[in-house]
Amino acid sequence: xxxxxxxxxxxxxxxxxxxxxxKWILAGITLLPAAILFTFVNVLPILWAIYAGFFxxxxxxxxxxxxxxxxxxxxxxxxxxxxxxxxxLLFAAGSVTLQLIFGIGIALIINRTFRFATLVRSVIILPxxxxxxxxxxxxxxxxxxxxxxxxxxxxxxxxxxEPIRWFSSFDLAMISVVLTGSWKFTLFVVIMVLARLQGxxxxxxxxATTMGATSYEKFRDITLPNLKGVIFIVLLLRGVWMFNKFxxxxxxxxxxxxxxxxxxxxxxxxxxxxxxxxxxxxxxSTLLFIVLATSALLYFRVxxxxxxxxxx
Amino acid sequence: MNPITAVMNWIKPIRFDGxxxxxxxxxxxxLRDKLLNGMITVLLVLIMLAxxxxxxxxxxxxxxxxxxxxxxxxxxxxxxxxxxxxxxVIANSNFLVWYMNSLVVAIGVxxxxxxxxxxxxxxxARLELPYKKTYARTILFGYMFPPILLAIPMFIFWRxxxxxxxxxGLILAETAISLPFSLWLMWxxxxxxxxxxxxxxxxxxxTRFRAFVxxxxxxxxxxxxxxxxxxxxxxxxxxxxxxxxMIDANHWVVVQGLFSFSKQHSILWGQLxxxxxxxxxxxxxxxxxxxxxxxxxxxxxxxx
Numbered sequence: 001x002x003x004x005x006x007x008x009x010x011x012x013x014x015x016x017x018x019x020x021x022x023k024w025i026l027a028g029i030t031l032l033p034a035a036i037l038f039t040f041v042n043v044l045p046i047l048w049a050i051y052a053g054f055f056x057x058x059x060x061x062x063x064x065x066x067x068x069x070x071x072x073x074x075x076x077x078x079x080x081x082x083x084x085x086x087x088x089l090l091f092a093a094g095s096v097t098l099q100l101i102f103g104i105g106i107a108l109i110i111n112r113t114f115r116f117a118t119l120v121r122s123v124i125i126l127p128x129x130x131x132x133x134x135x136x137x138x139x140x141x142x143x144x145x146x147x148x149x150x151x152x153x154x155x156x157x158x159x160x161x162e163p164i165r166w167f168s169s170f171d172l173a174m175i176s177v178v179l180t181g182s183w184k185f186t187l188f189v190v191i192m193v194l195a196r197l198q199g200x201x202x203x204x205x206x207x208a209t210t211m212g213a214t215s216y217e218k219f220r221d222i223t224l225p226n227l228k229g230v231i232f233i234v235l236l237l238r239g240v241w242m243f244n245k246f247x248x249x250x251x252x253x254x255x256x257x258x259x260x261x262x263x264x265x266x267x268x269x270x271x272x273x274x275x276x277x278x279x280x281x282x283x284x285s286t287l288l289f290i291v292l293a294t295s296a297l298l299y300f301r302v303x304x305x306x307x308x309x310x311x312x
Numbered sequence: 313m314n315p316i317t318a319v320m321n322w323i324k325p326i327r328f329d330g331x332x333x334x335x336x337x338x339x340x341x342x343l344r345d346k347l348l349n350g351m352i353t354v355l356l357v358l359i360m361l362a363x364x365x366x367x368x369x370x371x372x373x374x375x376x377x378x379x380x381x382x383x384x385x386x387x388x389x390x391x392x393x394x395x396x397x398x399x400x401v402i403a404n405s406n407f408l409v410w411y412m413n414s415l416v417v418a419i420g421v422x423x424x425x426x427x428x429x430x431x432x433x434x435x436x437a438r439l440e441l442p443y444k445k446t447y448a449r450t451i452l453f454g455y456m457f458p459p460i461l462l463a464i465p466m467f468i469f470w471r472x473x474x475x476x477x478x479x480x481g482l483i484l485a486e487t488a489i490s491l492p493f494s495l496w497l498m499w500x501x502x503x504x505x506x507x508x509x510x511x512x513x514x515x516x517x518x519t520r521f522r523a524f525v526x527x528x529x530x531x532x533x534x535x536x537x538x539x540x541x542x543x544x545x546x547x548x549x550x551x552x553x554x555x556x557x558m559i560d561a562n563h564w565v566v567v568q569g570l571f572s573f574s575k576q577h578s579i580l581w582g583q584l585x586x587x588x589x590x591x592x593x594x595x596x597x598x599x600x601x602x603x604x605x606x607x608x609x610x611x612x613x614x615x616x
Binding site: 042114124125133269285 | 349352353355356359360362363364366367369370373381382384385386424427428429431432434435436439441449450451452453454455456457458459460461462464465466467468469471472484485487488491492495519520521522524545548549550551552555556567568570579581584585588591592595596599603
């Protein structure tokens with residue numbers, strides 16, 4: 001291989017490569033693209049939101065009017081916003097609880113060795129590949145009050161006498177949306193927990209078995225402590241993502257019926273594109289960002305994920 | 313064999329002496345194993361059904377003629393399967409335009425992400441730089457950003473830059489979601505590539521850049537494939553950002569186009585499910601064909 005390297009040397013290219021190898025030049029060409037991109041698409045929009053929050057942004061022209069803190073006060077003083085925050089919290093708490101319980105359960109089951117293990121593991125990844133909007137349409141069809149398969153089965157087996165309006169009744173909509181989302185996002189938990197489970201040395205279990213530990217004791221004293229880190233990561237990441245979930249709810253219910261599934265993200269979208277108050281939507285984004293930053297702080301303080309892998 | 317011996321034989325693995333032994337512990341070990349395996353198998357079958365049945369139902373609806381969709385009871389297998397819905401979806405020129413838009417945007421996101429994440433990952437792993445921990449934290453923080461939080465400010469920002477309703481604008485916007493984790497993955501990947509290979513190339517007179525191109529890059533290929541598939545999936549899955557940024561119907565991506573099958577109160581379920589099925593084909597194909605690479609590439613992922 002090294003001979004080939006030397007043989008391929010071309011003088012002009014060589015001096016170019018030498019120039020590219022100067023430490024700071026190399027640092028520049030390797031790190032700058034990602035850094036510029038990250039600044040442009042992740043950092044600037046947030047700064048822009050904070051800035052735009054101080055203005056009345058016209059939806060039709062580029063006219064901006066300075067209004068100071070008015071947007072922020074209006075958002076905070078609006079009970080709708082707090083209702084939406086509360087629904088987001090409910091939605092996130094329900095989703096994360098379901099996803100954690102099922103995710104850990106499924107991971108524990110498929111971590112055992114059995115026939116068809118590879119097949120099962122590839123099937124289990126399928127839901128994660130389905131776009132959330134597609135899942136939402138499919139769930140809407142299956143839960144359709146008139147001709148959805150779910151109601152048909154329940155009616156035929158005499159479990160219910162009247163079709164259930166999964167996504168269009170005030171009391172049920174939130175639960176149905178949580179269940180639908182969990183069908184897909186549980187797999188995220190499965191994948192992460194499975195990766196961690198496979199990293200637990202088999203010897204620990206063998207030693208425990210020799211000492212006469214029961215399966216429950218092994219789970220409590222070996223498996224669970226090893227999963228603590230990953231459970232915390234999942235709790236935070238999934239918590240943050242579900243708190244701000246938009247696509248699933250937008251397609252399934254659009255925030256209805258009667259606002260029973262209007263979470264903060266749906267509320268922010270409505271403020272921006274139904275009532276066309278872009279400045280106020282920017283203020284909501286800023287507030288959401290503060291919530292996110294607080295959770296991130298918790299993430300880094302408690303867990304220090306950057307230490308889980310060597311940063312050298 | 314008389315009946316009593318038969319019964320005795322059958323319950324032999326169960327102990328009946330001692331009334332303080334829990335039922336489970338009265339069973340012979342081999343019987344316990346069998347029961348446990350049986351239970352696990354039942355659970356596995358249930359899990360598989362829960363995943364596969366909705367997908368089956370999507371396909372089944374797509375193949376059922378429109379007239380039979382609203383039958384009661386609904387047939388579990390389409391009686392007269394037909395590709396009608398598929399033809400109608402494909403013949404719908406708008407759908408093809410949206411599908412192409414999605415493909416163009418996804419390819420753009422993949423190229424942009426793989427390019428910058430590979431270079432960045434290499435730089436972070438190999439060069440001695442100050443504040444590495446800060447970079448790690450910033451990247452992981454970026455990974456937490458939910459799409460809606462970025463989409464609304466992006467709309468205001470992109471409007472000023474005149475890139476709303478453009479492929480470039482959407483590609484950039486979606487890269488915000490795919491880049492942080494990809495960068496993290498490539499950073500981890502290059503850390504697992506033994507530095508000694510590159511060092512020996514340096515000793516043999518290769519420049520640093522040549523060592524990167526000819527040695528580090530080929531070894532990091534599984535990681536690059538994993539990042540590519542991941543960013544494709546991110547872009548293909550993304551509804552929130554296009555819904556905010558792509559207002560003009562000609563610029564929609566395909567998941568937005570799915571809304572066109574519902575008009576007022578009637579939804580063309582057959583066509584909608586056929587369209588959904590066409591939408592999920594590319595990611596399924598990718599994972600099917602690249603599974604080997606993916607497992608290798610993600611194994612070094614650490615956090616995800």
